[in-house]
Amino acid sequence: MSQSSMSALLRPLRILLFAGHYNLTRCCSSFVSRMRHINNLKANDAACYSALQNGQILLFHRLVPLLQCSDPGSFKPVALGYSEVQSVLESAGSDGSLLKESILIGCSEKNQAQFCLDVGELDQAAIAEKCKGTFVELRKAFFLLAGADAPVVAKAQALLRWHQINKFCGATGQPTQRNQAGSQRSCSSSSIIYYPKMSPVVIVLVSDGKRCLLGRQSSFPPGLYSALAGFCDMGETLEEALYREVAEEVGLEVQNIAYSSSQHWPFPHSSFMLACHATVSPAHSQLNVDHSELEDARWFTEEAITCALQVKAPPRRNDPPTVWLPPKHAVAHRLITEWREGQQRSRDKE
Numbered sequence: 001m002s003q004s005s006m007s008a009l010l011r012p013l014r015i016l017l018f019a020g021h022y023n024l025t026r027c028c029s030s031f032v033s034r035m036r037h038i039n040n041l042k043a044n045d046a047a048c049y050s051a052l053q054n055g056q057i058l059l060f061h062r063l064v065p066l067l068q069c070s071d072p073g074s075f076k077p078v079a080l081g082y083s084e085v086q087s088v089l090e091s092a093g094s095d096g097s098l099l100k101e102s103i104l105i106g107c108s109e110k111n112q113a114q115f116c117l118d119v120g121e122l123d124q125a126a127i128a129e130k131c132k133g134t135f136v137e138l139r140k141a142f143f144l145l146a147g148a149d150a151p152v153v154a155k156a157q158a159l160l161r162w163h164q165i166n167k168f169c170g171a172t173g174q175p176t177q178r179n180q181a182g183s184q185r186s187c188s189s190s191s192i193i194y195y196p197k198m199s200p201v202v203i204v205l206v207s208d209g210k211r212c213l214l215g216r217q218s219s220f221p222p223g224l225y226s227a228l229a230g231f232c233d234m235g236e237t238l239e240e241a242l243y244r245e246v247a248e249e250v251g252l253e254v255q256n257i258a259y260s261s262s263q264h265w266p267f268p269h270s271s272f273m274l275a276c277h278a279t280v281s282p283a284h285s286q287l288n289v290d291h292s293e294l295e296d297a298r299w300f301t302e303e304a305i306t307c308a309l310q311v312k313a314p315p316r317r318n319d320p321p322t323v324w325l326p327p328k329h330a331v332a333h334r335l336i337t338e339w340r341e342g343q344q345r346s347r348d349k350e
């Protein structure tokens with residue numbers, strides 16, 4: 001790949017980084033006060049309990065979030081105040097003490113704390129009816145929710161799941177105790193403190209200058225192709241994991257790794273997606289796919305990507321086979337659109 005086309009590929013990344021910096025600078029004072037407020041709630045149990053009494057609480061039932069449909073096709077998580085949740089719990093036969101189990105998710109722009117609570121012990125239908133909402137599995141909910149709500153609900157579910165599977169200390173087998181915010185659990189016998197974990201995953205869009213490389217696993221819905229991804233091994237750097245995953249899955253040696261962005265991804269269990277672009281020279285673009293990892297991997301032209309981006313909903317059972325791409329919330333989508341914009345810019349320059 002020539003120096004000029006590489007620099008065209010990286011330009012959107014610089015613009016994004018600059019835009020991120022600008023937003024942070026512009027609202028710095030409220031941002032700093034919000035971050036310090038959240039930090040204080042994690043450290044101070046009494047302050048956190050008081051914030052809970054004035055906060056908003058998202059409800060889950062066995063990790064399934066409760067949503068409300070405002071307009072047809074437009075969903076929001078149900079967010080209730082402390083006394084509203086108390087009355088919902090009481091109507092479902094609980095005394096309301098469950099409320100203390102709420103876990104801190106974050107804070108609104110106005111410093112109102114947001115919490116989540118799993119009411120899995122209670123009757124799901126009764127709760128849904130009382131709240132005039134519907135419990136929707138996260139995989140579906142994630143794509144029904146607007147841009148800002150989806151990561152909040154995903155983070156809430158990830159925290160609830162982490163608490164559910166970390167009730168005991170791995171060293172002593174004794175029960176662990178959470179702090180009021182739910183930002184940690186500790187074992188009084190071993191003094192070990194456990195913190196919520198994410199697994200780092202590299203995701204990379206490889207380009208040969210004219211085409212980009214996408215693959216699919218046999219578990220993906222029919223026609224869905226995505227950027228190559230893989231879990232980082234213990235001790236690996238981001239770059240080492242990326243070189244290894246591409247070599248393992250499609251037999252290529254990539255170069256020119258350029259970081260794009262990151263995201264928390266709730267599936268299957270809290271991954272921390274680190275998204276990059278990388279290149280191979282056209283002379284070294286012959287694929288050698290490991291079919292135990294990927295059902296298929298292919299090079300896609302810009303034209304084919306433009307067509308695939310126009311598919312807005314997964315094809316239905318009797319539709320003709322179509323290639324479609326991960327939806328907007330997924331960082332893979334962002335990598336693909338960045339690549340296409342880079343292609344358009346280098347074409348405009350020619």
Ligand SMILES: NC(=O)C1=CN([C@@H]2O[C@H](COP(=O)(O)OP(=O)(O)OC[C@H]3O[C@@H](n4cnc5c(N)ncnc54)[C@H](OP(=O)(O)O)[C@@H]3O)[C@@H](O)[C@H]2O)C=CC1
Pocket residue numbers: 199201203226227228229230231265267268271273293326330331332333
């Ligand atoms: N947000 C986005 O845009 C996208 C997100 N993704 C996410 O990236 C993740 C990783 O991609 P994938 O190609 O599946 O990864 P890999 O290519 O690493 O393959 C997955 C396999 O790796 C093994 N593995 C190693 N470490 C872990 C770990 N910490 N947790 C789970 N499995 C591990 C497991 O094998 P074994 O079972 O044999 O032990 C697993 O089946 C997926 O969970 C997917 O949801 C993928 C594409 C797009």
Ligand SMILES: [Mg+2]
Pocket residue numbers: 228229230249293
């Ligand atoms: Mg993979």
